[in-house]
Each structure stands twice: as structure tokens, then as C-alpha cells.
Amino acid sequence: MTEIPTLTLNNGVTLPALGLGVYQSAPEETSAAVETALRAGYRHLDTAAAYGNEREVGQGIVASGVPREEIVVETKIWVSDYGRERTLHAVDKATAKLGVDVIDLLILHQPLADHFDRTIEAYLALEEVYAAGRVRAIGVSNFTVTHLDRLAERSTVVPAVNQVELHPYFRQPELQAVHAERGILTQAWSPIGGITFYPGWGEDRRSVLDDPELTGITASHGVSPAQVMLQWHLQQGRSAIPKSTNPDRIRQNIDLHLTLSADELARIDGLDTGRRTGPDPDRHMPPEMLDRVIPEA
Ligand code: A2P
Numbered sequence: 244m245t246e247i248p249t250l251t252l253n254n255g256v257t258l259p260a261l262g263l264g265v266y267q268s269a270p271e272e273t274s275a276a277v278e279t280a281l282r283a284g285y286r287h288l289d290t291a292a293a294y295g296n297e298r299e300v301g302q303g304i305v306a307s308g309v310p311r312e313e314i315v316v317e318t319k320i321w322v323s324d325y326g327r328e329r330t331l332h333a334v335d336k337a338t339a340k341l342g343v344d345v346i347d348l349l350i351l352h353q354p355l356a357d358h359f360d361r362t363i364e365a366y367l368a369l370e371e372v373y374a375a376g377r378v379r380a381i382g383v384s385n386f387t388v389t390h391l392d393r394l395a396e397r398s399t400v401v402p403a404v405n406q407v408e409l410h411p412y413f414r415q416p417e418l419q420a421v422h423a424e425r426g427i428l429t430q431a432w433s434p435i436g437g438i439t440f441y442p443g444w445g446e447d448r449r450s451v452l453d454d455p456e457l458t459g460i461t462a463s464h465g466v467s468p469a470q471v472m473l474q475w476h477l478q479q480g481r482s483a484i485p486k487s488t489n490p491d492r493i494r495q496n497i498d499l500h501l502t503l504s505a506d507e508l509a510r511i512d513g514l515d516t517g518r519r520t521g522p523d524p525d526r527h528m529p530p531e532m533l534d535r536v537i538p539e540a
Contacts (some may be wrong), residue, residue: 247284247497252403252480254424256347257378258315260350260477262287264432265485267441270296272488277303277369281314283494289406289484290335291319291352292537299311301342316341319384319406320369321537322528325351325361330368334377337540349373350382350406350472354390355524360389363397382406384432386523388421402484404428410436411472412451414515419481434476434483435469435496438520448520456510464501474499475511 244373248260262278265273273296277288283305290300297318302315318341324333338346349369355362369381382404383394391405405422409415409431422429433439436451451457452468459467469485473496476483485496503511 247499248477250428250480252296252348252380252428253401254380254403256403258348259285259287259483260480260482261473261499262289262315262317262482262484263493264484265290265296266294266298266432266486268294268296268486268488270299273297273299276301276488276490279490279493280497281307281309284497285482285493286313287315287317287429287482289317290341291321292324292333293319293321293352293535297337297340298342298540301340305342311343315347316343317350318346319350319352320365321352321535322355322533323535324537325355325358325365325366327364330365331372331460333537334368334372336537336540338365338377339443345376346378348380348382348404349378350384350404352404353385353522353528354383354524355528356390357527359390359393363394366394366398370398373400380404382427382430385413385522386432387524390524391421391425391427401425402427404430406430406432406484408433408438408519408521409476409481410434410439410451411446411454411457411475411511411514412436412449412516414512414518416512416515428482429480430482430484431476432484433521434477434481435472435485437486451514454514456514460503460507460510466499466501467495469496470499470501471503471511475508477504478508 382402384406440450
């Protein structure tokens with residue numbers, strides 16, 4: 244295994260550039276995936292209240308035998324828990340389910356475009372728990388530049404990360420440039436383009452894993468398309484959280500022993516379609532998402 248680079252957040256907290264994602268990992272598979280990942284050398288785990296598997300992430304940590312303090316645990320507050328009191332309580336729920344004393348990185352899952360005041364209240368609650376030492380860093384997810392601007396007007400702590408859809412077909416260069424200017428780490432969700440082939444996400448999609456340009460680069464390095472994409476993220480300084488519950492793929496995704504040339508990086512950049520596959524952060528949130536109850540610990 245090659246050494247995975249370490250990234251430093253804007254408050255000095257560090258994390259490995261590559262972590263395990265558990266979006267759509269069934270609770271009964273999550274603990275084993277986390278254990279496999281930690282044994283393979285991962286030291287960053289990304290979950291969310293809305294994934295329904297925080298408890299199993301905590302169980303996987305214990306089962307792995309890896310000391311808690313070596314691991315960066317990241318989770319997200321769901322939108323139904325936005326608002327000062329609700330968000331403070333959501334932190335208690337997440338902490339208890341994960342079985343940790345301190346959450347390393349706690350972020351808002353989405354902006355609520357048509358309830359932005361509640362989004363702000365939730366973020367200010369994160370600032371409170373950050374000041375109290377209950378989380379080591381705070382951030383956001385799925386924020387556009389406009390959302391970041393609106394947040395900056397009413398908050399004090401610059402988000403440490405913005406976790407957004409980012410893969411070769413949707414690269415968000417303008418957003419990445421704003422992050423770089425403001426000291427916000429770009430964290431890629433669906434870093435190998437899972438959103439381009441997950442079932443149930445609409446028709447008329449092409450899987451980035453089958454892209455001929457990418458498979459051309461892949462062939463010359465003797466690695467998989469996923470490994471090429473992950474190396475592309477790392478060489479461009481991003482944090483990436485590929486999801487897998489398959490032990491071989493979990494191990495493959497951290498076994499990166501290639502270097503991409505400037506030309507190869509540019510060719511991958513050139514695949515950008517400028518169109519997201521996942522949800523539009525400005526959309527009206529459907530009631531079943533807005534009202535979804537995150538269970539007590
Ligand atoms: P699985 O869990 O069966 O491995 P993303 O993180 O970009 O959303 O991608 C996740 C999707 O990609 C999941 O469907 C996952 O399935 C699959 N996947 C993860 N690693 C690899 C890999 N190395 N090669 C091919 N598919 C992968």
C-alpha cells in the first residue's frame with residue numbers, strides 16, 4: 244500500500260485524503276466494511292445520521308481493534324434536525340450511536356434552500372459544540388457558492404470542509420476555486436462516480452467506470468478505473484470517500500501505487516460534463532425528507 248497523503252483542515256486538524264464512505268451500506272454490512280477498511284489501513288470514516296448506520300460504524304471501530312484516537316470519524320446532521328435545540332440534540336444522538344466522546348468532523352448534510360434560517364441555526368449550533376470541544380472540526384455538505392456566502396454573512400467559523408458531488412463527469416471547478424480561496428477543503432462524495440451508476444437515480448446515465456478515456460489511462464497503468472479516479476483526487480489535493488462493502492474493493496481503493504502525468508490529469512478533467520447526477524442543492528426538499536425522523540440513540 245502506498246502512503247495516503249494527509250490533509251490539514253483550516254483549524255489544524257488533520258485527516259487522511261482517503262476515507263471509507265458508507266452511503267447505502269446496509270447496517271448489517273457496515274460494521275464488517277468498517278472493520279475491513281481499518282485493518283487495510285483506512286483511518287477516516289464518513290457516515291451520516293440519515294444513512295442509518297452510525298451505530299454499526301462505531302461497532303466496526305471497536306471490532307477492528309484500531310485505537311479510536313487514530314481514526315477520523317465524520318458524520319452529518321440530517322435536515323429534520325436543523326434548528327438550535329434540535330441540532331444540539333442531534334449531536335447527542337450521533338455521539339451516542341457512534342460510541343465516541345468527541346466527533347472529529349461534523350457537517351450539515353444539505354442546505355435547506357427554502358428554510359435557510361434553519362440551516363444557519365443548525366450551523367450556529369455546530370459552532371457551539373465546536374467551542375465546547377465536543378467536535379474537532381465542523382463543516383457543510385452540498386453547499387453552492389451562494390450558500391457559502393449566505394452562511395459566511397451570519398457565522399463565525401469558516402467551514403473546514405464542503406462535501407459535494409465530485410467525480411470526472413462533474414468536477415465543479417468554480418466551487419473548488421472558491422474553496423481554495425477560503426480555506427475550505429473540497430471533499431468528494433461519489434468520488435468514483437457511483438452516482439452515475441447507482442440504481443434508482445434516473446435513466447440516461449453513463450457509468451464513469453466505463454468511460455473509454457478513463458479505461459485508456461487505466462490500461463497503461465495496470466490498475467482499475469476506480470484507482471485512477473482516486474489517484475486523480477489525491478493528486479489534486481481533495482479528500483475522497485469511496486463507498487464499498489466488498490472487501491476486495493475496499494482494499495483496492497486504498498492500494499494506490501500509481502502517479503498520473505499532468506496530461507492524464509488534464510484528460511480526466513476534460514471529461515467534465517458540467518451536469519450533476521445527484522440532487523440539486525437548491526431544490527425544494529420533499530416532505531418525506533424534510534420530516535424524516537432520525538431515531539434516538
Ligand atoms: P460495492 O459496495 O459493491 O463495492 P461512490 O463512492 O463513487 O459513490 O461509488 C460507490 C459504488 O462503487 C458502489 O456501488 C460500490 O459498490 C462501487 N465500487 C466501490 N469500489 C469499486 C471499485 N474499486 N470498482 C468498481 N466499483 C466499485
